[in-house]
Structure formats: structure tokens, C-alpha cells
Amino acid sequence: MTRPRILIVGGGFAGVECARRLERKLGPGEAQVTLATPFGYQLYLPLLxxxxxxxxxPQSVAVSLRRGLRGTRIIPGGCVGVDPVAKVAVLRKITDELVNEPYDHLVLAPGSVTRTFDIPGLTEHxxxxxxxxEAAYLRDHVISQLDLAAATTDERERRSRLQFVVVGGGYAGTETAACLQRITAAAAERYPRLDPRDIKWHIVDIAPKLMPELGDRLGTDAMHVLQRRGIEVSLGVSVAKVEAEQVTLTDGRVLPCRTLVWTAGVAASPLIGTLGAETVKGRLVVTDRMTVPRFDGVFALGxxxxxxxxAKGDGAVCPPTAQHAQRQGKAVADNVLASLRGKPLEPYVHKDLGLVVDLGGRDAVSKPLGVQLTGVPAQAVARGYHLMALRTxxxxxxxxxxWLLNATAGDDYVRTGFQSRRPARLRDFEYTDTYLTPDQVRAHTESLHARH
Incomplete structure (x- = not known):
């Protein structure tokens, strides 16, 4: 008899933790584990x-898969469609070749993509x-704006190059604005032709509060840190139009700007739309055992x-955070093993451990186990948590x-020249246009239907 085939889709927190646990707990020859992921690393997203x-x-947050996974077959590609009737996943390798991968148990952990809206010019600029x-490209882009602003004699060009807008007042947007503002402020000392007061950072969010999950006190503390650094925060406002050299807000303001960083939320991977399964706000509906109703042998998480x-009850669903994804990965691995061995599956329960927000330098706000911290103690908790969460x-x-090198020696603000000739767009990094329709998936799996 052939060994049962376990296919894990996605090399993020959920998928990698699932593979690691399966490797530890499977008996010799009990099953074959395959992981489909476009990259050879697990990205530690909170430190981007x-x-x-x-x-x-970049290597600090890219944890090698092959260092931690020794018995798992790794396919360099992403899943672009699933036929749950034929029990086949269609994978697109990094060479763009489409291959059919049959499975007995499927673990769907494809993660999320940047959520965009129908705003003129958004996807172009x-x-x-x-x-x-994207993180490496953004660093290059920001430093290039300083270089170009210092070189120009056109006052209008200089203003647009030195104004940076971040859309999204959640963790990603707030940390991105806070960390990048620190480097532009420090870099200004190396540009004698630039007035540091001309470098402006702006956070825009339609929500009425900054990082509402932190609560009023910590949210206010974070706001004060940002404002003390000169970062302007506009709440209850969104973007109406994005152009190459300016951004128009919904309150009518027009900001000269050549850098708009979009961090206004995430959406489930487009892969979910190929299954024809029930969804809620774009995410797959699953049981508390993380099985997908109606689909035999399919689990989904993250x-x-x-x-x-x-742990919360009242119909709440787990937020898309790293701590839940890691623990769900372990729980799904246990349930796959239970399914293989004919044992009952266990529900997933985890009480949130709290939140950490690193604002750069000595500034941070944290809420470990409900305890509200700011400043150096919060920074110690934030960095300790990140170190603990890194897998190797x-x-x-x-x-x-x-961290030690940056704290003692600072930065040299060097551009690598990455994508310098052609401005990159959102889809150039996230490949959201590579997925198949359900009909295309079935066409690719018809040969296997006929075989069975």
C-alpha cells in the first residue's frame, strides 16, 4: 500500500508549524508530507x-525551511487551485509550470494578501x-527619495519627494511609519542640502482610533509618541485618489507625495475562492477542529x-495573528494524525497572550497578558517576544x-538599486493574478478523474 499523502499549502507560521509537528510525531513510513511554498523560508512578518x-x-526575518524541516518534501511554488472532489491541488511552480499534486489530507494555510479597494491610481502607485x-524595495525607494530631493533644485519636486503617506493605522502601518520616520530623520544629517523639517510622515486611517485593539490608554500613548516625532495622524479619513506626485484624501486635502505605503488590512488568499466552499468575510468557514465542512480530508487554518x-466565545473567530497561526498549525497536525489513526479530533482553544508594538528605538507599547506597558519595559517585552517566536x-x-549593531553603529542609508528603473506595484510582489478559476482547476484535473 502507498503511504497516505499529506499536502500542506503555505510556508507561513501555520503551515511550517504543522509540518514541524508532523515530522516529530509521524511514525517511520506512516505518511508522506509535502509542503508547497514559493519561497525557501518562513517569513517572520511582524519584523518587516x-x-x-x-x-x-532580510536574512534575519527569513527563517530557512530546510534548516528546520528534514523529512518534508518541499515544492517551490504556490497552490493556485484545489479540486476537492478529485483530491488534487494544482500548483504553479516558480518556473510558472502547472502541476497536479494528489493528496489524501490537505492542510490549507495559504495566508493572506494585501486588501485593496477601487481607489483611482491605488494599484498603479x-x-x-x-x-x-516589498520591505527591501520600500527601503530602497525611501532612501532614493532623499537622494533625489537633495539633488533637485525644483522646490515642488523636493516637497513631493520628502512627504510620505502610510495608509492604515493598525500595527503594520503604525510600525512602518514609526520605523521609517526614524531613519529619514537620522539620515537627514547626511544630507546638508535638506532641511529636516521638510521631511514629513503622515498616517491616514478611516477608523476613529489608532490601533483600537490596544485599548484607549495604550492607543493614546502610541499617538503621543508619533506626534512627538512629528508624524501627523489623520483619523476618520481615507484616500480618494493616488497620482504619481500627489495623494488626494477624502476630506479634500491634496498632499504632494511620491510614496504611498498601503497597509489598510489583509484579505484571505485568492486560493480560497477556487474551492467553492462557504466563506465569512472572505475566510473559509471551518469547524473548531479546523476541518472544512463537506470536503473530506481538508483542513484550513491561519x-x-x-x-x-x-476562548472568547459568542461566535468570535480567531484574529489573523502569528500567535494563533503557530498554535493552529500544531493543533491541525495533531488532528491530521488523529484522522490517520482513527482517533477523535480535538477542538482548537487558545487564549490570546497579548500584543506588542515596536515603534523603534526605545519606544514601544505592549499588552502582555493584559498588562499595559510603555517605553523601555514595553520595548523589552516586544523584542523578547520576537526573539522567542523566531524558530531557529x-x-x-x-x-x-x-539590533546591537544598529544601536551602536547606526545606518549607512545605502541603496541596493533593487527595481530602481521600473516602479514596482502591489501585484508585482504578491502575484494575486496567478490563480485559476474553478473551471480551470477541473480542466487540469480531468486526466486524474478519468484515471480513477
Whole structure:
């Protein structure tokens, strides 16, 4: 008999934790585990703003899959469609080749993509902060604006190059603005032709509060930190139009700006739309065991699944955070094993451990286990949490070394020239236009239907 085939889609927190646990708990020859992911690393997403600001190198937050996974077959590509009747996933390799991958148990952890809206010029001119390449590109772009502003004699051009707008007042947007503002302020000393007062950062969010999940006190503290640094925060406002050299807000203001960073939320991976399954706010509806109703052998978790939050109750679903994704990965692995061995599946329960927001330098706000902290104590908790969450000792040492080096030696504000000739768009990094329709998926799996 052939071994049962377990296919895991997605190399993020959820997918990697699932694969690691399966490797530890499967008996010899009990099953074959395959992981489909476009990249050879697990991205530690919460530290991306520090990559964009140059505090950390990209390798610090890219944890090698092959260092931690020894028995898992890794396919370099993403899943672009699933036929749950034929039990086949269609994978698009990094060469663009489409291949059919049959499975007995499927674990869907494809994560999320940047959520965009139908705003004129948004997809043409905005930059995201969801991938490692985007963070590296954004750093290059911001430094290039300083270089170009220092070189020009056109006052209008200088103003537009030195104004930066971040849309989204959640963790990603707030940390991105806070970390990048620190490097532009520090870099100004190396540009004698620039007036530091001309460098402006602006956070825009339609919500009435900054990071409402933190509560009123910590949200207010974070706001004071940003304002003290000169970052303007506009709440209850959104973007009406984005152009190459200016941004129009919904309150009528027109800001000269050549850098708009879009961090206004995430949406489940487009892969979810290929299944024909029930969704809630774009996320797959799953049971508290993280099984997908009606689909035999299919589990879903992480950002792409609406996993019931039994610790909160009242119909709540787990937020798309790293701590939930990691724990869901372990729980799904246990349930896949239980399914293989004919044992009952267990529900997923986890009480949120709290939140950490690193604002750069000594500034942070944290809420570990409900305790509200600010300043240096909050920063110690935030960085301690990140170090603990990194999955390999090499990643921990590399990150800690980068922090110490940056704190003592500062930054050299070097551009690598990445994508310098052609401005990059959101879809250039997230490949959201590569997915198949349900009909295309069935066409690719017809040969297997006939075989069975």
C-alpha cells in the first residue's frame, strides 16, 4: 500500500508549524508530507518594518525551511487551485509550470494578501508591506527619495519627494511609519542640502482610533509618541485618489507625495475562492477542529480560515495573528494524525497572550497578558517576544546581533538599486493574478478523474 499523502499549502507560521509537528510525531513510513511554498523560508512578518528601516537584514526575518524541516518534501511554488472532489491541488511552480499534486489530507494555510479597494491610481502607485521583497524595495525607494530631493533644485519636486503617506493605522502601518520616520530623520544629517523639517510622515486611517485593539490608554500613548516625532495622524479619513506626485484624501486635502505605503488590512488568499466552499468575510468557514465542512480530508487554518475562537466565545473567530497561526498549525497536525489513526479530533482553544508594538528605538507599547506597558519595559517585552517566536537559534542570534549593531553603529542609508528603473506595484510582489478559476482547476484535473 502507498503511504497516505499529506499536502500542506503555505510556508507561513501555520503551515511550517504543522509540518514541524508532523515530522516529530509521524511514525517511520506512516505518511508522506509535502509542503508547497514559493519561497525557501518562513517569513517572520511582524519584523518587516525593521527590515524596511534597515534595522534588520532580510536574512534575519527569513527563517530557512530546510534548516528546520528534514523529512518534508518541499515544492517551490504556490497552490493556485484545489479540486476537492478529485483530491488534487494544482500548483504553479516558480518556473510558472502547472502541476497536479494528489493528496489524501490537505492542510490549507495559504495566508493572506494585501486588501485593496477601487481607489483611482491605488494599484498603479501604492506600495505594500506584506512580503520580504516589498520591505527591501520600500527601503530602497525611501532612501532614493532623499537622494533625489537633495539633488533637485525644483522646490515642488523636493516637497513631493520628502512627504510620505502610510495608509492604515493598525500595527503594520503604525510600525512602518514609526520605523521609517526614524531613519529619514537620522539620515537627514547626511544630507546638508535638506532641511529636516521638510521631511514629513503622515498616517491616514478611516477608523476613529489608532490601533483600537490596544485599548484607549495604550492607543493614546502610541499617538503621543508619533506626534512627538512629528508624524501627523489623520483619523476618520481615507484616500480618494493616488497620482504619481500627489495623494488626494477624502476630506479634500491634496498632499504632494511620491510614496504611498498601503497597509489598510489583509484579505484571505485568492486560493480560497477556487474551492467553492462557504466563506465569512472572505475566510473559509471551518469547524473548531479546523476541518472544512463537506470536503473530506481538508483542513484550513491561519489568515485564510475563520477558526472559531472558543476562548472568547459568542461566535468570535480567531484574529489573523502569528500567535494563533503557530498554535493552529500544531493543533491541525495533531488532528491530521488523529484522522490517520482513527482517533477523535480535538477542538482548537487558545487564549490570546497579548500584543506588542515596536515603534523603534526605545519606544514601544505592549499588552502582555493584559498588562499595559510603555517605553523601555514595553520595548523589552516586544523584542523578547520576537526573539522567542523566531524558530531557529541562528535566526535569534542574527536578529539580536543586528539590533546591537544598529544601536551602536547606526545606518549607512545605502541603496541596493533593487527595481530602481521600473516602479514596482502591489501585484508585482504578491502575484494575486496567478490563480485559476474553478473551471480551470477541473480542466487540469480531468486526466486524474478519468484515471480513477
Amino acid at each position: 518594518p525593521q527590515v524596511a528601516s534597515g534595522v534588520l537584514t 501604492a506600495q505594500g508591506m506584506k512580503t520580504l521583497a 489568515d485564510a480560515a475563520a477558526v472559531p475562537d472558543l 537559534n541562528v535566526a535569534k542570534v542574527r536578529t539580536l546581533t543586528n
